[in-house]
Amino acid sequence: MNELDQLYQQVILDHSRERHGEGLPADPSALSHQVNPTCGDEVDLGLRVEDGRLVSVGWKGEGCSISQASISIMHDLIDGADLTTVARLSQGFDELMHSRGRGVDGAILDDLEDAAALEGVSKYPNRVKCALLGWMALKDALAQAGIALPAVEDRLAAPSGPCEERAPR
Numbered sequence: 776m777n778e779l780d781q782l783y784q785q786v787i788l789d790h791s792r793e794r795h796g797e798g799l800p801a802d803p804s805a806l807s808h809q810v811n812p813t814c815g816d817e818v819d820l821g822l823r824v825e826d827g828r829l830v831s832v833g834w835k836g837e838g839c840s841i842s843q844a845s846i847s848i849m850h851d852l853i854d855g856a857d858l859t860t861v862a863r864l865s866q867g868f869d870e871l872m873h874s875r876g877r878g879v880d881g882a883i884l885d886d887l888e889d890a891a892a893l894e895g896v897s898k899y900p901n902r903v904k905c906a907l908l909g910w911m912a913l914k915d916a917l918a919q920a921g922i923a924l925p926a927v928e929d930r931l932a933a934p935s936g937p938c939e940e941r942a943p944r
Contacts, residue, residue, distance in 0.1 A: 786892035791840035796850030805920035820912035846909030862924035
């Protein structure tokens with residue numbers, strides 16, 4: 776295993792152990808419960824949206840290190856982000872997971888930050904479902920709240936990272 780693979784493996788293990796955003800938010804706009812029937816991974820995700828921004832995102836879940844790390848990383852990317860950023864990140868992660876190991880543009884990997892560590896998962900279709908579980912819960916919760924993500928026109932022309940469009944904490 777090369778150094779980059781070791782680093783990516785460590786990122787996944789760190790996020791699966793130290794779960795960022797774990798715990799459902801108080802007074803969520805919507806809740807979603809998602810299950811991966813293939814392996815039994817589960818997640819409950821709650822969110823609150825105000826003025827086109829995810830002001831609160833939290834979750835609780837059980838499952839493999841890939842699903843739990845992916846949800847933790849997703850939380851870091853989207854918590855406090857505006858819906859345009861969320862749409863761009865969601866589309867980029869979906870593209871990454873469906874690349875089947877062929878890779879994606881470096882700008883997408885840069886935009887996804889730690890989620891790029893999950894790139895190798897795309898080679899294993901059964902594991903892709905694990906990595907996408909939290910993102911599916913996010914989309915479902917937004918739909919339950921009556922919120923549609925804006926269309927992403929040109930993801931690569933967007934700012935280089937989600938931090939540029941986050942609300943101050």
